[in-house]
Amino acid sequence: MALPISRFPVPELAELPDDIRALIETIQEKSGFIPNVFLALAHRPAEFRAFFAAHDALMDKSDGLSKAEREMIVVATSATNGCLYCVVAHGAILRIRAKNPLIADQLAINPWKADLSSRERHMIDFGLKVAGDSAQIVDADLDAMRAAGFTDDEIWDIGAIAAFFAMSNRLANLTSMRPNDEFYAMAR
Structure with a gap:
């Protein structure tokens, strides 16, 4: 029995605008499957385009x-936000990009005990603060990131990624977006 990938309607590929269908077909050719996020968000074409x-x-x-x-x-931030889809899907991508089968699980389960370099520790701690308590960010937080060797563009990117995925996590949770089974075994 196939479980639904969203609480909301999931359009058929043939029903989608040409640009969205072409993008999804390119992703399918590259990965061998269609990640459910593409199908779930295709329900709202204008928002799909803006999101991606x-x-x-x-990214x-x-x-x-x-x-x-x-x-x-x-x-790390998606785990804090309780987003199964993003932890599983981006965990698979992380395992591939880091060439490390352990890091995604470590970050998802307990980021403070993950095997991280000093740079990565600063990055993750700052990203988690943006995701969980952004109202408490002060100039000293940015000064500490600069002292750790991050540029202003990198600090912005850390914050923007955490903020974007906070929105993405909430949307995935709203829709009850189901991770593709393929993600679970990737790069293990």
């Missing part, structure tokens, strides 16, 4: 934070 434009602007950069570091922030 913001996602790609934050596909080649300067500053590495792609693995970006995924570390997603996994």
Whole structure:
């Protein structure tokens, strides 16, 4: 019995606007399956486009934070926000990008005990503060990040990734978005 991937309607590929269908088909060709987030969010085409434009602007950069570091922030903050979909999906991506089968589980279960470098520890602690208590961020927090070697662009990216995925986590929880089974076994 196939379980639903969303509490809301999931459109058929043939029903989607051409640009969204083409993007989803490209993702399917690349990964071998369609991640459920694409199908669940396709329910609202304008929001789908905005969501993935913001996602790609934050996550596909080649300067500053590495792609693995970006995924570390997603996994740690998504776990704090109780988002099964993002922990599982981005945990798989993190395992691949970090070439480390342990790091995603460590960050998801207890980020304070994860095997992190000093740089990664500062990054994750700051990302968790943005995700969980952003009203308490003060200038001294940014000064500490600069002292740890982060540029202002990197600090912005850490905060923006944590903030974007806070929204994404809440949307995934609202829809009860189900992670694809394929993600669980990737890079183990």
